[in-house]
């Protein structure tokens with residue numbers, strides 16, 4: 001039995017056949033509310049036999065991937081490697097990056113096969129041998145035709161023909177060697193790793209695949225997968241709605257404006273702080289992080305870190321949104337109370353609500369900004385500072 005079995009998940013493609021989408025290439029599209037890539041990574045991360053998890057992503061998607069993994073256990077678990085111009089090149093990059101970890105065996109999997117399950121991973125691992133790979137397949141069920149210029153040329157005997165799936169499993173050194181040899185020979189035409197093994201003379205065992213383990217190739221595949229999850233048992237589980245609160249205060253000093261809930265307001269004082277001192281956004285950021293036990297704003301953006309000096313606080317709020325969403329949460333509403341003697345908030349309230357709605361993707365009736373004075377009592381009453389209290393609700397479990 002192999003001691004260390006690593007997983008290499010390739011997500012460096014552009015998903016051209018699926019077409020463009022605001023979320024990015026198909027591996028970032030959501031099915032059942034969760035990004036395809038996140039679903040796939042979670043399955044490998046949760047499997048007890050997987051020792052190492054390497055993700056290959058397109059260089060242009062680095063930020064998107066970091067945002068997706070931020071705040072999840074995966075950010076510690078996954079190593080990100082840049083992909084290449086073809087799937088073959090992406091796998092080769094991943095295998096080379098994995099070499100220093102010296103795994104005994106490796107499973108190579110398409111990020112866009114999010115329906116892989118633990119039983120299939122077990123079957124593939126069990127079939128890998130020191131000198132043979134393992135390939136999950138499903139027998140071809142349709143009658144097969146060869147065609148040319150719109151005409152049938154002949155009917156192909158389907159006996160012994162299989163559709164290849166992933167994860168494909170191999171002893172590590174032989175598949176690395178095979179990939180390096182293929183790269184040296186200049187060929188970029190291999191669409192899977194079993195064909196590289198075959199070309200290099202490494203035998204590959206057939207393993208029972210899983211018809212549900214489809215590859216999401218077109219926009220229709222993605223829509224079907226989304227519908228399938230929405231109708232599945234996981235979608236029937238109760239939704240878990242959580243509430244978080246946040247509080248912040250900043251000192252008022254000499255100045256000419258304050259920024260509150262993303263809106264710059266002329267004033268005869270300014271708020272002092274390491275960032276732009278937007279107490280409203282800071283309190284709301286904490287409220288969002290609190291819904292998933294993700295610490296507070298200071299954990300994510302330490303005041304000791306010079307890069308956040310003077311930073312616009314929408315960065316913190318958008319980050320909190322990404323953390324919540326990476327954990328499978330959907331923000332339901334956001335409510336901020338500003339506590340100050342001046343400036344007057346009412347004239348700016350709509351602009352503040354619009355900014356929160358824009359940043360968190362919330363409709364107007366899910367956002368609230370309120371204000372109160374402190375009746376001239378205490379530090380707020382003496383105009384020494386402005387405070388904010390925020391509450392947010394997030395629904396989790398929609399992705400199960």
Ligand SMILES: Nc1ccn([C@@H]2O[C@H](COP(=O)(O)OP(=O)(O)OP(=O)(O)O)[C@@H](O)[C@H]2O)c(=O)n1
Nearest residue numbers: 010011012013014015016017085086087090111
């Ligand atoms: N240069 C590439 C091309 C593909 N892949 C990955 O290989 C898997 C299977 O490839 P495919 O379905 O062909 O994905 P795309 O290349 O993204 O799709 P298309 O051919 O439609 O652009 C996907 O997880 C894809 O992200 C990769 O890592 N690097």
Ligand SMILES: C[C@](O)(CO)[C@H](O)COP(=O)(O)O
Nearest residue numbers: 087110164165166191192215
């Ligand atoms: C690796 C693979 O998913 C096995 O079916 C497939 O070969 C990917 O190939 P594509 O040609 O890029 O769709």
